[in-house]
Structures are given as structure tokens and as C-alpha cells.
Amino acid sequence: MIGLPGLAETLKVGSTPTGVPFTFLDVKSGQVTGMMVDVVKAVGEKAGFTAEVKSTDWVSLIPALTSGRIDIISAAMSITDARKKVVDFSDPIFPYGEGLVMRKDDPTQYTQSLKETAGKTIGVQQGTRYLDDLKAMSGIGTIKVYENIADIMRDVQLGRIAVGFADQPIMAYQIGQGKFPDLQMSKSYKQQFVAPLGLAINKDHPELLARINKALAEMKQSGELDALIAKWNLD
Structure with a gap:
């Protein structure tokens, strides 16, 4: 109060x-x-x-x-x-913006349009602006909504989805802590929603x-x- x-x-x-x-x-x-x-x-x-x-x-x-x-x-x-x-x-x-997390063995060079995700599945957290951003894009893959970022990263690690579209600082920190050894942040994708x-x-x-x-x-x-x-x- x-x-x-x-x-x-x-x-x-x-x-x-x-x-x-x-x-x-x-x-x-x-x-x-x-x-x-x-x-x-x-x-x-x-x-x-x-x-x-x-x-x-x-x-x-x-x-x-x-x-x-x-x-x-x-x-x-x-x-x-x-x-x-x-x-x-x-x-x-x-300052805060989005990032794209992917498996280390994924050779795809993802770009801002995310058209490289066509035919794949993108994970995104519910209640975030990134979900709206993805919905506004055309020619991208299937959007799958998750409750939290950890679940997105887990499913990318397990190969259930191709990429995760979420908060870059959180995902980069998790990778840096060694929690997802098979994952990396996409270096080709450039932030656009900061x-x-x-x-x-x-x-x-x-x-x-x-x-x-x-x-x-x-x-x-x-x-x-x-x-x-x-x-x-x-x-």
C-alpha cells in the first residue's frame, strides 16, 4: 500500500x-x-x-x-x-533488446527478416512485445508460445524447435553460465527492437x-x- x-x-x-x-x-x-x-x-x-x-x-x-x-x-x-x-x-x-538463440550445429545465417525460419518453428515468450513483432512478420516459420525463456532454450537445445526469439541479455547470460552447452546466440541476426x-x-x-x-x-x-x-x- x-x-x-x-x-x-x-x-x-x-x-x-x-x-x-x-x-x-x-x-x-x-x-x-x-x-x-x-x-x-x-x-x-x-x-x-x-x-x-x-x-x-x-x-x-x-x-x-x-x-x-x-x-x-x-x-x-x-x-x-x-x-x-x-x-x-x-x-x-x-538498454534492452531481442536476440535469436540457435543450436551451435545450425549453419543458418539468420537475418532481421527471419525468412530463414520458413518451414521451422520459432519459440517466443507469451506477454512480450516479441510475440507481436513475430506476428507482424510475413514469410517466417511457425510461432510457438512459451511461458518462460528457459523453456524456449531447453526446446532449442533438444531440437524441438529451431530458434528462440527472446531477451538477448537473459539468453546470453544463461549460455555464459554453461546451462545450455549446445546453444549459441545468432551472430548474423541484428537487433531491431531495442x-x-x-x-x-x-x-x-x-x-x-x-x-x-x-x-x-x-x-x-x-x-x-x-x-x-x-x-x-x-x-
């Missing part, structure tokens, strides 16, 4: 358990952690609130925010015009948004935000 201006308060923050390294479930602690969790906690320290992070599925984030079950979304959620019609976003935190990440809040809380943006500005000026990004090997 949003408290009175200037008073210390606890705000519920929705973060996904599968968005490594931005937000993900730490199996040892049972808590959601990640770069965006660190960011919202640091913002809270400066803006006068304690961030109580709640594990929330991706497709439930905006409904949970607009219904009041959470007060802030801190996840790998990019700032888009469509989302800005429903919620308010903070100033940009991190948008920054931001914290999302309800539209009827401009005072909270101002406090968040003031805290973010301080973190950018001091280098604290850059340090958090570097901590998660995203610099």
Missing part, C-alpha cells in the same frame, strides 16, 4: 523468478534476486521505502500492479508505448514516480547504478 509522502513505508515489488540475471529465484535462499532486485532495493533506500520483493509470473505482473496486489514492477520489462498506456515507467535503467528497462508503477502515484526518478538520477550520477550493472556482468 502506498504510504504518505516522506514516510518510511514497505512497498510490494513484483519480480519474475525466471529472468536471469535481472530477476530470478535463488534456489539456496528461496528469494528472488538479480540486477533489477538490487536496483529497486537501492532506489528504495534513497526514496524512503523498503522493497518487499514478491515472486510474480511474467504475465501476471501488470495485472498485479493495476489491481493493487503489488506497488512496483522491477523486472526485465522494457518501456514501450503500449505498456505506457496502462502504467507509468521510471526513467530508463538499462527499448530500455524501467521500473513500473500505477498511473495514479506521480509522487512515488518522482521519488523513484530522483533516486535513479542520484545513482546514475554517483556511479552506483553502473556498479550494480557490472556486478551482474552486464556492462
